[in-house]
Amino acid sequence: MTDGIRPLTVSAPVLRMRGITKRFPGVLANDRIDLDLYRGEVLALLGENGAGKSTLMNVLAGLYRPDAGTILLGETHVEIDSPRDAAELGIGMVHQNFMLVPTMTVAQNIVLGMPDLPIVPDLEEIHRQIEALSNRYGLLVDPQAYIWQLSVGEQQRVEILKLLYRGADILILDEPTAVLTPQEIEELGHVLAAVQAEGKSIIFITHKMGEVIAFSDRVCVLRQGRVVATKRTAETNPRELARLMVGREVLFQIEKAPADPGETLLVLRHVCADNDKGLPALRQLSLVVRRGEILGIAGVAGNGQRELAEVITGLRDIKTGEILINGRDRTSSSPLQMIESGVGHIPADRMGMGTVGNMAVADNLAMKSYRSPPLAEYGILRREKILRFARSLIEAFGISTPTPQTPVKFLSGGNIQKTILAREIDACASLLVAVYPSRGLDVGATEAVRRRLLEQRDAGRAVLLISEDLDELLTVADRIAVLYEGRVMGIVPTASADVETVGLLMSGSEAAELDGVTSAPSTVGAF
Template identity: 65%
Template structure:
């Protein structure tokens, strides 16, 4: 269905929505329509106002101007509870889950219909039914801290369905998902819309807009600039409409010429948060002037691998060498002093301090030495000067360097982390999902910057679940499955089928055999 259907009443109308924050107009008289059974994609650069608009709809923000109509009736949404009562549910980019509670407890948390002492067996049964219906299997008794990021997103979606949401808002829903999980989400959306629900999703991935949505609306600097039927556009046009220029969907790299070994892992073993083996004998080298990509489905040891290297997670066996020095078991500070920079997978919990300014977050690696430190004291003027240069260089959208970083969009928080870590990088950059949550223009810039670090002779370990990103940016790709490396391939010789099979647990030595079996099975089905 589409918003050009005469005589039909939209399930949702937002008219003239304006939302202001100190120093910035996030939304400037924005209109939006959504019809029953429709998926609407909301596009725009980082800071364009997409999340702000959806936070107004979800009851987290009060609009300064404008009106909202649900099924033709004007409504006042003053809180998330109001939104919930109207059938509006939002899955936020940064999940709203309590880590120390179970899946089931999170799903029923705050529900008015739940008794003071809830019947948890009944709750578990209903969650099982919903998860089976939408093929989103999650253990209701599992604690949130035990789940991968992809599993946590499933909990968020299940929570909204459990609560009866008919309009589902998804903010960057695939930023934390593997390609396979993204396909599964698409199937869930199709099933939901087929049952009469509607969805709005914010994304920066052009191909997913084409695959997932019926209509596209593009925001620029808080204003609605384009409304398009998805079938009448393409990724190149959408990227141009978002950033105001042509975007190259390729990376220019110099000839691959690796140098000495920067990082060496010998038989590294480590346990995960559940106390079970997460890494079971990792042997890996990263050389100067080389980007080593790490592929794998979420929860196969990627986080433990990056945290062992950066001193944030203890290994239970094996050795870590940096430029020939044994750094096994050394502290995060020792790793920083040794020249290791880290772009963490969880940017909010580990990457920034929300109540500190953008400038101070940018100074968190350089504050120990000149020019930011002088005579044993920090120099605020130099911190501000450094921050302004980095804000310009990395195109961080912020009202001012003194703005608290928690007020930035998710993509601009990521840019702040990238700017700090790349600027402070000595010999090794460990980057976990560096382009997650970034718009197409910023993604292009980040990937080029990582390649530039490689060309300056740095070693880069880049974890990503985006196979296209790995194939275009990395020089080699190692695939993790259940804490083991299934194989290491050159990005020039690799393909998505080979990587996909290894991600499913097929060792590289058996990929050709398994691929032949799959091809034969496909022929028989046809």
């Protein structure tokens, strides 16, 4: 780095990565990256999805070998060929998907794979050591508990403890807050401060500006595999960081008129459904969405969000309960019947479920309308009408594609997303189910998507917005229902919602204990 930034404590970096390049087939994930890390600092690694953050850290943690570049620890060149090499050098990483053994205890997981462990380890001594570390860093967890008994947030603490137990001096956390409630995020902040206070260094991967500001001393911004800037956090701001991350100016606020909800459109009553493993995913879930409103669904990932979208769009059978759309029973409808009932669906998996990559943009856009006039007449597809139809949507939604005939797989993520959005909104007559609609989009495309959702609402449609981004829900939704273990824990009007209340519901607190929160409707009368 040549930007002249001095560390808070003037000293040489403890770690220097120089010219790191890493290619995957067809992708230059890291392009000659330089990165410095100082003792006792929290360095945020900020970038959009796909910017190359995880790749760079996997190189540092010994999972990937770079195609070029060097790593210096202090003044020494180091080769990091495996996670074990990294651990010996005092470098450890908590990955996005945890790597714990569910059938073993916390303590067993922490010592698992440690090189100089005696054949019969003194478990009591290990428990004592773990408890001491727990208290020292505020990472509260019972060393004798089994991993399967722990919440995701607790499992993350175990991963961090594991690094500390091994004496790591450089801790890498890959998007640690994605699986946490707002309260747990705050606790993580205290842990980072305690770790940092002992002179250890932390690299914190995120794509959220707020976390950079709250937690880091410096921030390194990656875009398309390159470092675009490194700043002292105190000397920058969210707007500048967003511009660096995305490559242009970004607006954060969208104006929103108050909702004017009409008749009830979607009713779920005591719905139970299993997940793919055959375990209960939705448990007696009840909710209503009215025309002219956006009901947001909040919750830590994996609490039934996916299954909820699937039962409403006919992709998953329910075991008990009822689904009504427009007052009509749609309990065991097929996806096609749901489309015919006016349900649009922006799926989480855009390349898999949302689009056919090899098919032209025009055909992807027509996928839901081709069965009926004007695109088909007497069962015959009208090519020129499909093209005209596609051109109008491409223009209306600002989809950037060379031609309507270009295969959709050649478009950027944002434009694939807009293609799905255009198709689903066009085909959606009454209810739009949007699942993580802005995931992976740059800030500009995110704003466009949010505006479209509000337009749908204002046109009198009902919108169910499932999101992992609380800020998005607070900006766009009119009411927020919080999912926890397949149940609606409570419903909060956005106007009076605060992050703390939503966070408590996300961690399973009962609505009755909180002010201004309604329980989920459990009887027809309550609708």
